Amino acid sequence: MTGSTTLLLISLAVSGLLFSLMMIVISRLRSPSPLERVPLEVLSPAARMQVEVEEWTPQQASKRERLLKPFFRRLQRIGERLTPAKNIERLQMQLVRANHPGGLSVADFLGLRVLVGILAGIVAFMATFSQYDVVMALLFTLISFIIGLYLPNSWLNRRVRARQKAIARALPDALDLMTICVEAGLGFEAAMQKVTEKWQNELSEELQTALNEIRLGVRRGEAMRHLAERVDVPEVSSFVAVIVQADRLGVPIGNVLHTQSAQMRMRRRQRAEEEAHKAPIKMLFPLVLFIFPALFAVILGPAAPRIVQLLDLG
Numbered sequence: 001m002t003g004s005t006t007l008l009l010i011s012l013a014v015s016g017l018l019f020s021l022m023m024i025v026i027s028r029l030r031s032p033s034p035l036e037r038v039p040l041e042v043l044s045p046a047a048r049m050q051v052e053v054e055e056w057t058p059q060q061a062s063k064r065e066r067l068l069k070p071f072f073r074r075l076q077r078i079g080e081r082l083t084p085a086k087n088i089e090r091l092q093m094q095l096v097r098a099n100h101p102g103g104l105s106v107a108d109f110l111g112l113r114v115l116v117g118i119l120a121g122i123v124a125f126m127a128t129f130s131q132y133d134v135v136m137a138l139l140f141t142l143i144s145f146i147i148g149l150y151l152p153n154s155w156l157n158r159r160v161r162a163r164q165k166a167i168a169r170a171l172p173d174a175l176d177l178m179t180i181c182v183e184a185g186l187g188f189e190a191a192m193q194k195v196t197e198k199w200q201n202e203l204s205e206e207l208q209t210a211l212n213e214i215r216l217g218v219r220r221g222e223a224m225r226h227l228a229e230r231v232d233v234p235e236v237s238s239f240v241a242v243i244v245q246a247d248r249l250g251v252p253i254g255n256v257l258h259t260q261s262a263q264m265r266m267r268r269r270q271r272a273e274e275e276a277h278k279a280p281i282k283m284l285f286p287l288v289l290f291i292f293p294a295l296f297a298v299i300l301g302p303a304a305p306r307i308v309q310l311l312d313l314g
Contacts, residue, residue: 079110091156096230098159099205113152120148163202164233170203171235172268175261182254188243189214191257206231221247235264 083091092106104112124144128137174195181191189211196208206227213223221244228240239260246256 073111079107079112079114083110083113091153093232094156094160097232098156098163099202101156101159109152109156113149116151117145117148120151121145164231166202167206167231167233168235168271169268170199170201171233171239172261172264174199174203174207175239175257175264179254179257179261182257188253189220235267239264 088106088110091109095101095104095106095109121141121144125137125141128140132140177195177198178188178191181194182188186194192207192211196204196211198204209230210223210227213226214220218226224240224243228237242256242260243253245251246253
């Protein structure tokens with residue numbers, strides 16, 4: 001059982017490596033459309049279809065693209081059949097929150113899931129066919145295929161969480177800069193533009209997307225709500241709710257930004273203290289599994305021969 005588990009882990013590791021290579025290939029094959037930087041809620045149905053499914057003509061595509069694109073399209077259709085409609089909607093939101101890594105659309109990601117699952121199944125079958133019977137080899141192939149289907153989802157969820165943490169960390173500093181700009185006489189949109197010009201991070205990208213929405217004719221309150229929905233960060237949602245309320249009531253934006261900046265810094269400090277309190281518990285298992293056995297070996301190792309002699313004499 002230990003050997004089979006090792007083979008399964010090796011097959012999953014190889015599948016992860018192949019998944020990384022396929023991400024690089026797809027990101028080079030597919031150039032993201034400029035429309036992807038605008039939220040789907042703002043676009044017309046025809047524009048949404050253009051973002052989701054791009055048409056490649058033989059004259060514009062290279063030889064490599066003409067060979068690989070039909071294969072990817074078939075994988076995309078298989079992925080759409082294997083995925084429920086609710087999961088597709090959730091996956092679309094996850095891709096938006098991850099800022100479409102590699103320029104992936106929903107169809108591309110579904111095809112990539114099927115590809116990773118097939119590669120994981122092939123690797124598992126090749127690793128187990130020579131050592132086990134056909135039934136066990138097929139069983140490991142099926143398990144590897146199912147696990148391979150969910151490997152891209154795990155990678156995407158990690159990208160989303162990392163991006164959300166980066167946005168939460170950058171928000172207090174961005175509010176400070178916006179407060180200074182508003183107090184200096186700039187408007188709210190101009191202050192957001194200053195943040196996007198000074199910094200190049202996840203938060204500045206989302207603010208630039210919100211500014212693009214406003215320039216397309218979307219009301220500021222709606223654009224800020226779209227911002228909160230895209231990032232799904234509690235701090236950003238709270239900030240957007242206060243800004244929308246202040247805009248309705250006519251409260252000066254400078255005072256609101258100053259108050260929100262102080263609150264966000266307090267939340268960031270509390271979050272850092274919470275992580276510091278969790279650190280001893282997270283360090284407990286590595287200490288017990290790795291550090292303590294090494295200490296016992298160093299301390300009791302020199303006395304081990306003497307103890308063995310005493311036990312033999314007794």
